Amino acid sequence: MLATAAALAAPAAYAVTPFVLQDIRIEGLQRTDPGTVFGALPFRIGDTYNDEKGAAALRALFATGLFNDVRLEVDGQDLVVVVDERPVVASVNFVGLKEFDSDPLVKSLRDAGIGEGLPFDKALVDRAEQEIKRQYLTRSLYGAEVVTTVTPLERNRVGVTFTMNEGEAAKISDIRIVGAQAYKESSLLDLFDLTPSGWLTWYTKNDRYSRTKLNADLEKLRAWYVNRGYLEFSVESTQVTISPDKQSIAITISIHEGQPYTVTAVRLEGDYIGKDDEFRSLVGIRPGTPYSGDAVAETSRRITERFGLYGYAFARVDPRPEVDREKGQVALVLYAEPQRRVYVRRIELAGNSRTRDEVIRREFRQFESSWYDGDRIKLSRDRVDRLGYFSDVSVDTNEVPGAPDQVDLTVKVEEKATGNLMLGAGYSNAERLSLTASIQQDNVFGTGNYLGVQVNTSKSQRTLVVSTTDPYFTQDGISRAVDVYYRTTRPYNSLGDNYDLATPGFSVRFGVPFSEYDTVFFGAGAEMTKIGTSSGIPLSYLNYRAMYGETSYSVPLTLGWQRDRRDSALVPTRGRYTRVNAEWSFIGDVRYLRTNLQYQEYWGMPFKTTLGVNAELGWGQGLGGKPFPIFKNFYGGGLGTVRGFEQNSLGVVDPTGAYIGGAKRLNMNASLYFPVPGSGNDKTLRVFAFGDAGNVWRDGESVDLGTLRASAGLGLSWVSPVGPLQLSYAIPMRVEHNDKIQRFQFQIGTSF
Numbered sequence: 120m121l122a123t124a125a126a127l128a129a130p131a132a133y134a135v136t137p138f139v140l141q142d143i144r145i146e147g148l149q150r151t152d153p154g155t156v157f158g159a160l161p162f163r164i165g166d167t168y169n170d171e172k173g174a175a176a177l178r179a180l181f182a183t184g185l186f187n188d189v190r191l192e193v194d195g196q197d198l199v200v201v202v203d204e205r206p207v208v209a210s211v212n213f214v215g216l217k218e219f220d221s222d223p224l225v226k227s228l229r230d231a232g233i234g235e236g237l238p239f240d241k242a243l244v245d246r247a248e249q250e251i252k253r254q255y256l257t258r259s260l261y262g263a264e265v266v267t268t269v270t271p272l273e274r275n276r277v278g279v280t281f282t283m284n285e286g287e288a289a290k291i292s293d294i295r296i297v298g299a300q301a302y303k304e305s306s307l308l309d310l311f312d313l314t315p316s317g318w319l320t321w322y323t324k325n326d327r328y329s330r331t332k333l334n335a336d337l338e339k340l341r342a343w344y345v346n347r348g349y350l351e352f353s354v355e356s357t358q359v360t361i362s363p364d365k366q367s368i369a370i371t372i373s374i375h376e377g378q379p380y381t382v383t384a385v386r387l388e389g390d391y392i393g394k395d396d397e398f399r400s401l402v403g404i405r406p407g408t409p410y411s412g413d414a415v416a417e418t419s420r421r422i423t424e425r426f427g428l429y430g431y432a433f434a435r436v437d438p439r440p441e442v443d444r445e446k447g448q449v450a451l452v453l454y455a456e457p458q459r460r461v462y463v464r465r466i467e468l469a470g471n472s473r474t475r476d477e478v479i480r481r482e483f484r485q486f487e488s489s490w491y492d493g494d495r496i497k498l499s500r501d502r503v504d505r506l507g508y509f510s511d512v513s514v515d516t517n518e519v520p521g522a523p524d525q526v527d528l529t530v531k532v533e534e535k536a537t538g539n540l541m542l543g544a545g546y547s548n549a550e551r552l553s554l555t556a557s558i559q560q561d562n563v564f565g566t567g568n569y570l571g572v573q574v575n576t577s578k579s580q581r582t583l584v585v586s587t588t589d590p591y592f593t594q595d596g597i598s599r600a601v602d603v604y605y606r607t608t609r610p611y612n613s614l615g616d617n618y619d620l621a622t623p624g625f626s627v628r629f630g631v632p633f634s635e636y637d638t639v640f641f642g643a644g645a646e647m648t649k650i651g652t653s654s655g656i657p658l659s660y661l662n663y664r665a666m667y668g669e670t671s672y673s674v675p676l677t678l679g680w681q682r683d684r685r686d687s688a689l690v691p692t693r694g695r696y697t698r699v700n701a702e703w704s705f706i707g708d709v710r711y712l713r714t715n716l717q718y719q720e721y722w723g724m725p726f727k728t729t730l731g732v733n734a735e736l737g738w739g740q741g742l743g744g745k746p747f748p749i750f751k752n753f754y755g756g757g758l759g760t761v762r763g764f765e766q767n768s769l770g771v772v773d774p775t776g777a778y779i780g781g782a783k784r785l786n787m788n789a790s791l792y793f794p795v796p797g798s799g800n801d802k803t804l805r806v807f808a809f810g811d812a813g814n815v816w817r818d819g820e821s822v823d824l825g826t827l828r829a830s831a832g833l834g835l836s837w838v839s840p841v842g843p844l845q846l847s848y849a850i851p852m853r854v855e856h857n858d859k860i861q862r863f864q865f866q867i868g869t870s871f
Contacts (some may be wrong), residue, residue, distance in 0.1 A: 141196035209276040259327040262286035292367040348409030351377035389455035427493020478567040598630040657773035673709035710742040737784035752780030763830035763849025765859035770815030786813035803838040
């Protein structure tokens with residue numbers, strides 16, 4: 120008697136009479152292991168077979184996703200399982216793919232069930248095709264077409280090919296704001312990242328429509344109005360229109376401004392834990408000023424964080440404006456609910472598979488079994504983030520069940536690659552071609568230690584440095600850095616091509632943190648400097664060699680202090696940086712004192728501009744009756760000092776024409792940075808106007824401000840993929856007849 124899967128679902132008249140299985144056979148398998156089928160069956164040889172078990176077997180086999188069709192046939196006391204295997208995907212190919220990288224796309228498709236060696240499922244392929252189209256829409260490629268071709272191959276395999284016709288990206292042709300009366304439409308559009316096509320949008324791609332970007336721009340627009348008193352501002356509608364050829368997009372935004380409101384009073388209500396005066400001092404809103412959403416949010420944040428200092432982790436501050444529309448006035452009520460005071464029971468770490476727990480825990484300023492402190496938790500998160508080992512750091516506060524006065528903190532990190540192998544080249548009109556190679560690991564074996572080897576070659580300097588840093592040499596956070604180096608240099612503008620100075624040495628430095636922003640450094644080293652006799656060596660070097668010998672030994676001690684409160688080291692827009700460093704050598708053939716002081720500050724200015732000033736003073740003095748060693752001189756001129764003058768050309772010039780610098784240097788710079796027109800809010804690309812002044816003086820010569828060189832000009836700063844790039848065109852303002860002028864200068868990796 121034979122019974123098919125259809126018979127199992129037929130009425131009871133066609134039901135299979137239960138029987139004991141004598142054998143189970145499988146037919147139709149080509150690649151699937153028989154064990155997979157047997158493992159899915161809910162019965163074995165010797166079990167009693169019936170219709171319910173047959174239906175369960177069909178469901179289990181279809182659930183594996185390996186078969187197009189499954190039939191169960193009864194042959195006497197035997198059960199025959201007949202399967203029709205699904206084809207297997209032999210390859211996934213892309214034709215015409217330009218907008219996306221293929222590797223991430225292959226991975227995402229495999230995660231969705233479409234990949235080499237996986238069973239072919241037409242429904243999954245159709246969904247993948249629609250998802251690829253949706254991704255094109257997010258890139259403003261509205262005319263993109265995706266066609267899927269499935270090619271049958273031998274041995275029940277198929278090849279899947281996605282053919283893309285991407286077309287051209289649709290560009291924003293126009294953005295309009297309807298309903299603006301208090302402010303000019305052009306001023307409001309300057310707030311947006313999205314812009315109509317312009318001469319620089321090929322780089323910024325800000326003319327590509329994105330719903331996410333548009334929502335962010337609308338939020339900026341709302342904040343602009345609310346911060347100027349328009350409490351009832353609203354966006355009534357947003358219309359996005361695409362042209363018939365799907366190549367241009369027009370955006371129309373309709374807004375309702377409402378009327379501006381002036382704050383008449385600010386009241387504190389609720390429970391301020393008996394410290395009303397203390398909390399009132401945190402209010403940054405003054406009666407008589409326009410209502411400002413940012414000021415209200417900032418005041419609420421300050422009050423909430425102050426509650427956190429006293430252990431109230433779940434404090435709430437609810438701003439309640441009382442509006443008088445007839446008078447255009449608003450009274451603001453800040454209602455506080457401190458909830459309950461809690462302390463931290465445990466601090467858990469998650470996500471650090473490579474980095475050791477102690478590397479993270481030693482950065483924490485919030486301790487277990489102590490009162491919850493919001494400031495310390497934020498500081499701890501920032502310190503962990505500044506390690507540079509993680510792409511994301513977050514701290515979650517979790518209540519402890521059954522203990523209303525306790526919380527647990529969970530520190531979640533996402534590790535990133537901390538090793539760096541670099542082979543590169545740089546070019547400047549001062550150094551010409553320079554080659555660099557380095558291998559660095561910022562988090563060796565998850566310990567938080569740094570290890571690096573660096574090689575540099577340029578027209579005037581070649582360096583080999585091996586460095587290691589232990590940021591927690593002691594449990595108190597004192598760091599230790601060890602450098603072993605070999606440098607060969609030759610003075611700028613020397614006649615010969617050989618390197619005239621060779622300096623092997625090593626140094627050990629310690630850093631002692633005195634606050635979250637202040638660090639004091641001290642250390643010692645030993646180095647030897649050998650002056651060669653190659654053709655073209657400056658006469659000053661030969662004279663020094665004749666007086667003090669070919670080889671000089673020194674044991675320099677270093678002492679320094681640094682405070683860095685800039686918001687960014689690469690693209691600062693506000694904050695201050697101060698550095699003092701002294702190098703003192705009182706043992707050996709070379710005895711000197713060399714100091715360097717630097718001050719930088721940045722201010723955010725109107726119209727997205729930034730004003731930056733920099734001042735640097737270098738001073739060197741020979742000790743023990745000897746002059747300041749010539750190979751420790753300061754240099755001036757060019758990028759980083761006084762632009763418009765040839766690199767390192769200021770100061771003393773050797774009779775051979777080589778630039779040998781001087782024992783004293785003063786450098787002052789002022790720059791006004793502003794965004795490149797058409798780049799939106801991109802801070803990595805900026806144009807700047809600058810003014811420089813400075814000079815270098817020889818040993819024994821007094822600093823004469825009347826001899827300062829000065830220049831002014833324009834420049835371009837770009838944080839490029841290969842490093843910070845700076846170009847400048849300067850016009851010398853104070854110049855002597857023998858100065859070397861170089862109006863256009865550029866370099867990759869320069870600062871300020």
